[in-house]
Amino acid sequence: MNILVVGGGGREHTIIRKLRENPEVNTIYALPGNGGIAQDATCVPISATAIDDIVKFASENAIDFAVVAPDDPLAMGCVDRLHAIGIPCFGPEAKAAQIEASKVFSKNLMKKYGIPTARYETFSDADAAIAYIRQGSFPIVIKADGLALGKGVLICEDEQAAVDGVRAIMLDKRFGDSGNHIVVEEFLEGPEVSVLAFTDGKVVKPMVSSMDHKRAGDHDTGLNTGGMGTIAPNPYYTPAVAERCMQEIFLPTIAAMNAEGRTFRGCLYFGLMITKDGPKVIEYNCRFGDPETQVVLPLLKSDLLTIMHACENGTLDQTEVAFSDGAACCVILASGGYPEKYEKGKEITLNDAESAANVQVFHSGTALKDGALVTNGGRVLGVTATADDLGSAIQDAYAAAKKIRFEGMFMRSDIGARAMQACNND
Numbered sequence: 001m002n003i004l005v006v007g008g009g010g011r012e013h014t015i016i017r018k019l020r021e022n023p024e025v026n027t028i029y030a031l032p033g034n035g036g037i038a039q040d041a042t043c044v045p046i047s048a049t050a051i052d053d054i055v056k057f058a059s060e061n062a063i064d065f066a067v068v069a070p071d072d073p074l075a076m077g078c079v080d081r082l083h084a085i086g087i088p089c090f091g092p093e094a095k096a097a098q099i100e101a102s103k104v105f106s107k108n109l110m111k112k113y114g115i116p117t118a119r120y121e122t123f124s125d126a127d128a129a130i131a132y133i134r135q136g137s138f139p140i141v142i143k144a145d146g147l148a149l150g151k152g153v154l155i156c157e158d159e160q161a162a163v164d165g166v167r168a169i170m171l172d173k174r175f176g177d178s179g180n181h182i183v184v185e186e187f188l189e190g191p192e193v194s195v196l197a198f199t200d201g202k203v204v205k206p207m208v209s210s211m212d213h214k215r216a217g218d219h220d221t222g223l224n225t226g227g228m229g230t231i232a233p234n235p236y237y238t239p240a241v242a243e244r245c246m247q248e249i250f251l252p253t254i255a256a257m258n259a260e261g262r263t264f265r266g267c268l269y270f271g272l273m274i275t276k277d278g279p280k281v282i283e284y285n286c287r288f289g290d291p292e293t294q295v296v297l298p299l300l301k302s303d304l305l306t307i308m309h310a311c312e313n314g315t316l317d318q319t320e321v322a323f324s325d326g327a328a329c330c331v332i333l334a335s336g337g338y339p340e341k342y343e344k345g346k347e348i349t350l351n352d353a354e355s356a357a358n359v360q361v362f363h364s365g366t367a368l369k370d371g372a373l374v375t376n377g378g379r380v381l382g383v384t385a386t387a388d389d390l391g392s393a394i395q396d397a398y399a400a401a402k403k404i405r406f407e408g409m410f411m412r413s414d415i416g417a418r419a420m421q422a423c424n425n426d
């Protein structure tokens with residue numbers, strides 16, 4: 001079988017490594033891939049958002065199955081276009097990808113179908129938003145409607161910050177057109193849990209839960225990033241919480257999307273907050289999370305390609321989705337300056353970081369330059385270790401991460417520390 005994977009980050013590298021475990025897989029093409037993915041797949045220099053070029057490539061290269069991993073091509077209808085030329089895909093069509101692509105859409109969906117989430121109002125006029133904020137309590141949360149690389153969320157401590165935030169998003173267009181509409185919502189408190197779930201639009205099979213670490217600095221300080229590390233499973237996601245999530249959030253969301261004529265097939269990501277009033281949805285993503293995938297898929301015992309086919313064919317109820325009882329930790333190695341300005345092109349020395357059987361190095365932002373591996377992004381590598389328990393996974397991930405060198409490299413030193421504390425308090 002020939003497989004096409006759209007995307008070129010750590011998430012895609014993890015998916016490709018897992019797909020390779022299926023003996024029926026021959027060639028995997030990554031569009032565009034990256035310097036590390038090149039060791040596991042055939043990289044083709046076509047951007048993940050060049051939909052016409054992707055469709056042309058797929059039609060000319062006998063592709064049997066396509067995996068569209070990032071949010072942008074999903075929202076742009078890449079899966080719809082591949083379906084139109086008869087190629088089965090893993091990933092939602094554009095009208096289902098709206099669950100991530102428009103926060104106004106997803107908030108209204110939750111309100112209409114009674115799915116627990118933060119109270120909110122939506123606005124397309126800055127003056128109306130400011131008038132509403134002046135009557136509110138603080139902190140308050142302002143979100144740009146559209147895709148904004150995970151940066152379109154402002155948590156405002158007081159009225160002035162909130163008013164400035166509305167102006168920045170709606171009038172100065174800090175996040176471009178994604179700020180034409182905004183959501184203003186209640187600030188929620190509690191531990192956050194990420195749950196990725198496979199669905200064929202009929203049944204939903206959650207994967208092992210995980211915890212992201214979004215801030216750049218130790219102890220959750222500094223700017224928000226795409227994610228500096230992850231652990232799985234998340235200790236706050238107890239069996240009782242999982243059952244509530246299934247009944248109150250996962251099943252109602254699948255049913256709501258069907259009722260709206262937007263059946264979701266693929267990986268639906270639930271960003272949850274476990275508040276004192278129960279679990280609530282912070283956000284939906286229409287895809288695998290990054291770097292959640294780097295800890296979730298290494299724990300998957302079942303065959304990924306079989307599951308992906310089942311999501312497309314509507315046979316997920318008959319398909320095994322089993323995870324190991326162990327734990328995983330992924331530590332992200334980032335370029336100095338990230339998430340702000342950083343330099344690229346620094347030579348990377350991996351040493352024997354990947355020598356242990358329980359360690360994998362997934363490439364997020366790397367490139368090959370004259371045969372040498374160099375940095376090519378803010379998040380450069382994700383070092384994942386799996387083990388029987390979380391403490392060993394954390395220890396092994398850090399031991400491997402510390403073998404790697406590139407100029408300006410930095411990592412958080414406390415990935416998994418909060419989860420360990422929660423485990424010990426049990």
Ligand code: AMP
Nearest residue numbers: 118141150153185186187188271282283
């Ligand atoms: P999002 O892009 O919607 O996931 O938001 C990014 C981050 O902002 C989340 O991971 C939360 O830490 C935080 N956040 C978003 N919405 C809220 C909220 N209503 N209350 C508190 N924190 C929030």
Ligand code: GLY
Nearest residue numbers: 212227289290291
């Ligand atoms: N790690 C969060 C995301 O993928 O959006």
